[in-house]
Amino acid sequence: MLVLAAILGVAFYVPYTLNKSSDERYVDDVIPLNSLVRDIVNQMATAEAAVHAHLLTDDKASLRRYDTALTQARKDVSGLGPYLERHPSLTPLTK
Numbered sequence: 631m632l633v634l635a636a637i638l639g640v641a642f643y644v645p646y647t648l649n650k651s652s653d654e655r656y657v658d659d660v661i662p663l664n665s666l667v668r669d670i671v672n673q674m675a676t677a678e679a680a681v682h683a684h685l686l687t688d689d690k691a692s693l694r695r696y697d698t699a700l701t702q703a704r705k706d707v708s709g710l711g712p713y714l715e716r717h718p719s720l721t722p723l724t725k
Contacts, residue, residue, distance in 0.1 A: 663713045666706050673703035 680696035683689065707724070714721050 659713060659716065663710070666709050666713075670703050670706045673699040673706065677703070 677696050677699040680692045680694075680699060683692035684696070710724060714724065
């Protein structure tokens, strides 16, 4: 009877622990990583729009938007470093 109680205890404790740790990893990694990737995509779209505006209008001011967007995108890409160290399988996606 004692063995059965121990088995039941472990059977309920292990899934709880796994679920808790996976939730923590999701919050610690996936959510911030998703935010960084979305911002990179947004900055690249802004840079592309700025180049189009410059080509259409020959206005040098639109190139400031390009420079700003590219600078921010580079910061975001460098922010990926810690996540890539913890999840090396993501590295090929950044090449």
